[in-house]
Amino acid sequence: MKEMKKIINSPQDVVPEMVDGLVRSYPEYLKQIPETEAVVRSDQASMKGKVGLVSGGGSGHEPTHAGFVGKGMLSAAVCGQVFTSPTPDQIYAAIKAVNQGKGVFLVIKNYSGDVMNFEMARDMAEMDGIAVKEIIVDDDIAVENSLYTQGKRGVAGTVLMHKLLGAAADQGASLDELETLAKKALPHISTIAVALSAATVPEVGKPGFELADDEIEYGVGIHSEPGYRREKIKPSKELVAELLSKIDEVQHLDATHQYALLINGMGATPLMEQYIFSHDVLNKLAEKNITPVFTKVGNYMTSIDMAGISLTIFELAEQKWLEYLNYPVATVAW
């Protein structure tokens, strides 16, 4: 078992120190809500008269969520402990901080903890007379959806959801319009990942699982939740073929549609590998005569120091959605 080797002070101080470091590095975008680990836009004027957009969840996915706070994207982000949903009081503080009388929209990833804590906060806000609606993102197709289970997980596609809703909110969409947009877009966003190693939670001190030196695992989640198959590492093209075929089963990729592509590094995988992976994805899509109209490659929804990559395909069923993706923002990380 490898020892943990990290640039930190003490494991319990990771989140407060990280949030402080981020906010003080980027005061032009971010402000910390006092006595919380929630972060709100410093450009208050940009929120005037608009629906507030709040996201959040466990920490460890940097730059998600706080890196996407700013004009044109999130109004606030709530940073929980590492891989642990933030508590309702913190989420509630963020809701209050961004409420401009037009209501507040919540972006929640589909984990029991996130859903329960955000919904408790929503209850608290509604008791205060703040209108709150939400979308529960579940883009990870590695997990079967079923009425009898928790359902699919929310992963990198959440970043695209932030972008879409942020652009719409900035253009004055109402709370109901945001809900409609979110519900319409969600089924068109599919993500699947492959891991080369697991993340090490600082307070735990060892990786969430162990892979042999030549092993990979398909379908792993962003908290090192196990995936659907383990095997020997393969060339990038073959990883792409596997992941893309899984997405194809769900989305039935087809040259008559427009697609956006998000290739996401999990934290320890360098851009060199991400660009090669991207080359292989674009080649494989070209075999189907598909050229994505929007592509982003980088570390957006990480899993601390996990090595691996995720592939998100977003079918742009409406032209407006591409405009939202291209809409200018002022954030640390988009």
Add this chain to the structure above:
Amino acid sequence: MKEMKKIINSPQDVVPEMVDGLVRSYPEYLKQIPETEAVVRSDQASMKGKVGLVSGGGSGHEPTHAGFVGKGMLSAAVCGQVFTSPTPDQIYAAIKAVNQGKGVFLVIKNYSGDVMNFEMARDMAEMDGIAVKEIIVDDDIAVENSLYTQGKRGVAGTVLMHKLLGAAADQGASLDELETLAKKALPHISTIAVALSAATVPEVGKPGFELADDEIEYGVGIHSEPGYRREKIKPSKELVAELLSKIDEVQHLDATHQYALLINGMGATPLMEQYIFSHDVLNKLAEKNITPVFTKVGNYMTSIDMAGISLTIFELAEQKWLEYLNYPVATVAW
């Protein structure tokens, strides 16, 4: 010795596949110069009537250099083999592609290979009647400068040099003005790094050096060149104290001056750790009553999959330099 585990196809194809993946993912910014691994702005109009700005070097530092090509920053970047300077013919092709009759300025990192190959390309361009000037960046203070050696290395500070010169060039600075700016700014940029692990060059297949599970090394270069001291890993604050004291010896940090800060992840170090490190740097500077007027934290000048971080401090001796740093750009990675 750990086996190499990377998302690649074959080690020899890393650079062409990576460049292809990058360019095809971001056609709005980038175009590949045919038959080369050089990348030029796709927004040709933005270069009209301006001095061309060309950088480059070995690959493995992604998003440097190609990620900084675009309006307001580099005109072109030349991607060599991994950790190997590009060849003169490729650099020459980039110079020709960006020349608009106003001359071309080269940003070279101070490595024998880079200097020799860029200068051979410069000779070729000058024979064609293209005016060429250059800056040789050597911001790494870990290495002593001396008349009898190669001198200091060029590392993360190069990204700030790109930003400065790119903004000035976009505003119409002449070739001579760029040279003056570059020479003035260079001595004010100091960088120093700490490594938790070394990079693995795909064609080599094993890390450039080995560190024990609890060991770090100060002063390591961006090609796993050895540093100045090895010791047991320490809390982030103590790493910061060590690195900042080295910079202080050179820069004599002082509250009457303005500073920009660049905290740079080396590839495998997650943002979580970078933000904590940033928190500690800001605290340590605050002890001297210094609050940087510009900060950036992220993976800018990486060393493939090395774990570690570098700290760059840039004394903004002229107010104009801060404007250059804040000047808007359209690139993949700034």
Add this chain to the structure above:
Amino acid sequence: MLTVELTKKWMELFYAQIDQEKAYLSELDTPIGDGDHGNNMKRGVDGVKDSLAKLKDPTLKETLRTIAMALISKVGGASGPLYGTAFLEMAKKCDESQEPAILFAAALEGIKKRGGAKEGDKTMVDVWAPTVKALTDGSFGTEQIKQAVASTKEMIARKGRASYLGERSVGHLDPGAMSSGYLFETFIAAGGVK
């Protein structure tokens, strides 16, 4: 009868138990979760300890409510809202009755409503439900609690993170079931049932 004194004693023992088993709870959470249950619970009981220390001559309702709010605002994750809701429901009920069987039944209803889990879904509900039943039929006790916790081992998870594993969750104890087991065991140790 649940009293302020008993509740305080109970929380002290629960604190000590979580403090001691923190690493084990996180370890249980590793193969079928995200490895943080021990840390989550530790933050929770730290919060409970701090908040209770600040109370002056509290009523039972205030005591239970304080525990609930500390858990809700300190634990996070899935277990925070669930344990928090449990104590909140007990606080609501305690004016009416201080009978453990009745209070824990109210708590169980709260947990089920908040999380949507049923018995057999391999969650803390699989400790709470049989324990509430045992309190009514008189079979409540350390052995019964241990059995309830152990019963989760062979279940397939259908709620919480472990559900992403499907059948591969079989063979592992549920961490929330284990921490709920500690809650009831320390209740007994505090003198909750004679």
Add this chain to the structure above:
Amino acid sequence: MLTVELTKKWMELFYAQIDQEKAYLSELDTPIGDGDHGNNMKRGVDGVKDSLAKLKDPTLKETLRTIAMALISKVGGASGPLYGTAFLEMAKKCDESQEPAILFAAALEGIKKRGGAKEGDKTMVDVWAPTVKALTDGSFGTEQIKQAVASTKEMIARKGRASYLGERSVGHLDPGAMSSGYLFETFIAAGGVK
């Protein structure tokens, strides 16, 4: 006398030697460099082989120039411009003389000018300089080359990446010195000196 025939034979043997010692050259480049010298040289000799194969009845000048251009455009790094310059200078000189001693002396001057290294700086110059001298005084030979290569081991590097190590570069052979050693040894093996 350097001829087209001899040059081709020489390059074939040099190709084979680099191909065989590629990993070793990169290994030498690891403690005091960036571990790529073998790969760099391999790309270079691959390029030389391809380019020479395309030449039809070339002159000696064309042959040397072709080798130079292949090295310049394929190797990159520090060694590319240096080996490229060496062959370019030989191409320039070969109309005047085909004497190895004279050609290699011209190449050495090019290397020194391009890279600024002097003897004793722990670079390929420490093989080229004594070898050129040996060609003049008749001591040229495999033994002499091996000695020149070995002499770099105890030097402190003052040019190239190894110079960043300062005194810690002592105790390691210089990789460029080693590949230059191969160049001269294969020259002998090709029949370059009888």
